[in-house]
Amino acid sequence: MKHATLILGLVTAALGLFSLFIGSNPIPVFQALLDRLHDIPSAIAIVLTEVRLPRTLIALLAGAVLGLCGAALQGFLHNPLASPGLIGTSGGAAFGAVIALYFGFGSGLGVPLAGIAGALVATWTVYRIAGRDGDTLTLILAGVAINALLTASISLLLSLAPSPYAVQEIVVWLLGSVANHGSDDLWLMLPGALTGGLLLMRTRRALDALTLGEETAASLGVDLMRTRAQLFAGIALAMGSVVAVTGAIGFVGLVTPHLLRPLAAHRPGRLLGLSALGGAALLLAADIGVRLLQRATGASIQVGVITALLGAPFFLWLILRQRSPA
Amino acid sequence: MKRLEALRLGVQIGGQEILRELDLRLEAGQMLGVIGPNGAGKSTLLRALAGIQPARGEILLDGHELAALSPRQRARRIAWLAQNGPVHWPLSVARIVALGRLAWHEAEAATRQATRETLRETGLEGLADRNYDQLSGGEKARVLLARALNGKPELLLADEPTAALDLAHQLEVMTLLRNHCQAGRAAIVVLHDLRLAAHYCDRLLLLKQGVALTEGSPRQVISAHWLELAYRIRLREGIDPLDAFRLEWTVMT
Numbered sequence: 001m002k003h004a005t006l007i008l009g010l011v012t013a014a015l016g017l018f019s020l021f022i023g024s025n026p027i028p029v030f031q032a033l034l035d036r037l038h039d040i041p042s043a044i045a046i047v048l049t050e051v052r053l054p055r056t057l058i059a060l061l062a063g064a065v066l067g068l069c070g071a072a073l074q075g076f077l078h079n080p081l082a083s084p085g086l087i088g089t090s091g092g093a094a095f096g097a098v099i100a101l102y103f104g105f106g107s108g109l110g111v112p113l114a115g116i117a118g119a120l121v122a123t124w125t126v127y128r129i130a131g132r133d134g135d136t137l138t139l140i141l142a143g144v145a146i147n148a149l150l151t152a153s154i155s156l157l158l159s160l161a162p163s164p165y166a167v168q169e170i171v172v173w174l175l176g177s178v179a180n181h182g183s184d185d186l187w188l189m190l191p192g193a194l195t196g197g198l199l200l201m202r203t204r205r206a207l208d209a210l211t212l213g214e215e216t217a218a219s220l221g222v223d224l225m226r227t228r229a230q231l232f233a234g235i236a237l238a239m240g241s242v243v244a245v246t247g248a249i250g251f252v253g254l255v256t257p258h259l260l261r262p263l264a265a266h267r268p269g270r271l272l273g274l275s276a277l278g279g280a281a282l283l284l285a286a287d288i289g290v291r292l293l294q295r296a297t298g299a300s301i302q303v304g305v306i307t308a309l310l311g312a313p314f315f316l317w318l319i320l321r322q323r324s325p326a
Numbered sequence: 327m328k329r330l331e332a333l334r335l336g337v338q339i340g341g342q343e344i345l346r347e348l349d350l351r352l353e354a355g356q357m358l359g360v361i362g363p364n365g366a367g368k369s370t371l372l373r374a375l376a377g378i379q380p381a382r383g384e385i386l387l388d389g390h391e392l393a394a395l396s397p398r399q400r401a402r403r404i405a406w407l408a409q410n411g412p413v414h415w416p417l418s419v420a421r422i423v424a425l426g427r428l429a430w431h432e433a434e435a436a437t438r439q440a441t442r443e444t445l446r447e448t449g450l451e452g453l454a455d456r457n458y459d460q461l462s463g464g465e466k467a468r469v470l471l472a473r474a475l476n477g478k479p480e481l482l483l484a485d486e487p488t489a490a491l492d493l494a495h496q497l498e499v500m501t502l503l504r505n506h507c508q509a510g511r512a513a514i515v516v517l518h519d520l521r522l523a524a525h526y527c528d529r530l531l532l533l534k535q536g537v538a539l540t541e542g543s544p545r546q547v548i549s550a551h552w553l554e555l556a557y558r559i560r561l562r563e564g565i566d567p568l569d570a571f572r573l574e575w576t577v578m579t
Contacts, residue, residue, distance in 0.1 A: 078414035209428050212473070213412045219376050221401030221429035266415040 004263040008277040012060070015284040019056045020048065022291040054186050059178040059287045059303075060280045061186070062246050065193050065238045067279020068272055070253030071260075072200045075207035075268025076231050077136050080261075081318070084253040086143045089235050091150035092122020093243035094174060101170050102157050111173070112188050115244020122146055123236035127229075136214075176247035176304020178287050189241045196238025197276070199230045204269030211268060249304040251311020252279050252286075258318065283307070327403065327480035327512060328354050328388050330375075336382040337370050337536075344370045345381070345536045352514065352529075354480070357507045359527030360516045361547070363557055366533035368516040369409065372483045375514065376406035387481075401429035405479035409486040409516075411470055413458050419469050420445065420454040426476030441476055448472040448502055464495035471502055482506055482513040488522060497577045500526045524548050525573040532556050544568065 020029050027044045035045035069084035077086075085091060096118020100110045126146050130139040154174070161167045206227040209217035218224055243249075256278040257271055264271040286306045294300055332350040336343070345367045352358050360368045373379035377392065377400050385392040392400065405426065413422060424441045445451045450472055453465060461469065471487055484503065488496040500522055503513050507528075517523045523530055523544065530547040532539045534556045540547055548568055550561045561567055 205428060209425060211413060211415050211417060212422075212425060213408065213414070215373070215378050216406065216408055216411050218378050218397070219401060219404075219406035220425065221396075221398035223397055261415075265421065266417050267421060268415065 004260075005274060005277065008260075008274065008281060012277050012281040012284065015281055015288065016056050016060055019059070019284055019288050019291070020052050022288055022295070023047070023052055024295060050182055054181055054183045055178055055287070056284070057186055058181050058189065058246065059283045061189055061193055062178060062242045062249065063252055063280040063283025064276040065197065065242045065279070066249065066253040066283065067256040068197055068200055068276040069235045069239050070255075070279070071257040071268070071271045071275035072203060072207065072231060073235065073253075074257050075271065076203070076210060076227070077140065078210060078268075079136075079140075080258060081254075081315075082140075083251075084235060084239055085147065085248065085250075086140065087232065087235060088122035088126040088143055088146040088150065089119045089239040090243050090248045091147045093119035093240050094248050095122070095150045095154055097173060097244060097247070098154050098157050098170050101173060102161065102166065109184070109188060112185060112241075112244040116192060116240045119240025119243060120236050122150060123232055123240070127232045172302065173247050175302035176249035176307075177302040178246050178249075178283070179290075179303070181245060185245045189245050192237040192241030196234040196236070196241070199234030200238065201272055203227050203230050203234070204272055207268035207272070208270075247302075247304060249283065250308045251315065252282055252307050255311050255314050256282055258314075286310070329386075330481060330512065331386040331389075332375065332383065333386070334383040335371070335374060335385070337367070337374050337379055338382075339370070343536055345374065348383075348533075348536075348538050350531065350538075350541075352481075352512050354510055354512050355507055356512050356528045357503060357526060358512075358514045359523040359530045359544075360514060360533060361518070361520065361523050361530055361556075362533035362539075365535070366556075367536040368533055369485050370536075371533070372406065372485050372514060372516060375481075376404060376483050378406065398429045398431070402477060403479060404481045404483065405474040405477055407471060407474040407482065407484040407487055409489060413466075413470075416457045416459040418454070419450060419456050419458060419461070422458055422469055423450070423472045423476050426473040429477060440478075444472050444476040447505075448475065449498075464491050464498075467491055467495060467499060468502070471499060475502070475506060478511075480511050482511065484513060484515045486516050486518065488517065488519060493575065494577055496522060497575065501577065520548060520553075520571040521573040524568060524571045 027047055029048060032044035032048035035042040036049050066084060073082045073084050073086060074080055093115040097111045097115040100114035105114065126142045129142040158167055158170060161170065206217065206222045209220045209222045214224055257275045260274045260278045261271055264274050287303045290301050290303045290306055330352040332348060335345055335348040335350065337345040348371065360371060362368055370379060374381035375385060387403065420441055423444055424437050427437045427440055445454050448468060448471070450468060453461065458466065458469065467487065474482055487499050491499065503515060504526055507513050515527065527544060529542060530544055531541045532547050532552055539556055540552050545568055548571055550567055553567065554560055561570060
């Protein structure tokens with residue numbers, strides 16, 4: 001386990017460093033770094049600190065949050081097919097952001113702030129409908145219903161959009177991307193992502209106990225209502241902050257815990273940190289792929305498209321494997 | 327724990343009375359068997375004592391209200407073993423048994439040491455690294471019991487720990503429970519097999535439709551009168567009821 005964490009940490013760091021070298025035009029990264037350290041306002045220093053570094057850090061943070069939230073929710077629901085969007089957070093963030101874009105508040109911090117608000121409201125609604133001590137099935141059904149409502153509302157807004165440009169803007173945002181964000185967006189993500197991440201990490205022992213079912217966990221001294229509240233608040237804050245900035249990037253939160261579960265000896269609590277590292281590595285790798293593709297073909301593909309293209313077949317394989325465990 | 331007392335215990339679920347005005351007393355070192363027909367409220371009684379099921383009345387541990395303890399304090403003193411409890415992820419046997427010490431919030435090394443000891447005491451050392459998924463039904467039952475015993479609880483509440491086990495595994499599980507009680511701790515065990523109840527338990531509580539019909543030694547409870555009243559079964563003439571449920575088997579070593 002310690003070796004796995006170390007190796008994954010090194011891989012993530014290497015990918016992060018490598019991604020600084022990838023862009024539409026090659027730049028001398030070390031020179032840019034020296035310029036920045038010596039406060040020389042060169043173009044390459046600005047490209048490094050205002051374009052590439054925020055993009056890398058946003059990919060790193062978003063991937064970590066997606067991986068962490070996926071592992072936490074799968075552990076809590078003891079369901080390997082649960083994705084972090086299940087409790088309405090991603091849908092709520094997307095709806096909030098689309099509202100901002102639709103009504104013309106898309107510039108500056110309008111979209112991310114509306115996204116965070118949407119995520120918090122949608123997650124809170126699912127939490128209230130499912131009840132503080134409601135069972136897992138009620139929770140999943142409430143999440144499915146709220147997600148369906150949010151998706152339909154987004155479709156309605158797209159249908160009623162005043163101009164094709166607005167539609168295009170909304171659709172591109174919905175595809176999910178870590179590109180074209182500055183350090184402002186990073187600073188906006190950071191408090192929610194860190195607070196949410198810390199709340200989720202505090203559920204580690206409870207998640208391990210939940211392996212034996214909710215009642216046995218309660219008999220082991222786990223406060224289930226508190227665990228549930230921490231989990232919802234953690235996912236709402238972390239996922240809400242990320243999705244509000246990057247858009248909905250699918251499948252990272254679903255796939256990463258699966259890939260790494262054996263390395264955590266199947267312990268849900270132990271998987272949290274490992275899955276956060278894995279999610280960061282996966283999204284960084286996907287974003288590097290997007291940049292290399294763009295450099296080679298000129299095509300601008302959103303990273304959410306790549307993760308979905310790779311994640312969906314994996315998801316299908318998972319379902320087939322579950323259907324025939326032999 | 328020196329003594330557990332439950333006074334006027336009552337449980338209502340969905341408007342239905344599952345347990346009514348039940349009194350119970352248990353001393354350290356004793357094993358109390360809870361018997362009775364299906365739907366008598368046996369599992370509900372255990373869940374109420376474990377603090378999982380809200381209940382009316384008082385539960386006193388050495389004279390102090392159990393409800394006054396925090397969930398973690400209670401978990402350190404009382405362990406609950408569910409009937410056919412789930413294990414959702416394929417953890418190793420050692421990891422599952424280690425979960426029994428969760429309430430102690432101790433260093434991982436201390437948990438490992440205690441778990442090693444429990445695995446040895448329960449004869450599971452050889453299975454420590456095996457995945458739970460790869461075990462037989464009997465082995466799984468022993469692992470879950472070992473998990474409950476690992477916290478060294480003063481009181482163990484076991485809900486049908488021998489259900490669906492072959493005879494040898496039933497005897498092994500009951501022997502582990504008896505060893506637990508002989509170490510000065512106590513257990514309340516829900517049982518359907520009256521042979522096991524008569525052989526291993528110090529006292530029996532007979533429930534029917536949420537009411538305690540009687541409570542006492544196996545000889546007092548396993549009588550033609552009470553069995554007829556509880557189960558609507560009749561013993562053939564001239565047979566001692568305890569003889570009819572005598573267990574003369576022992577596990578080969």
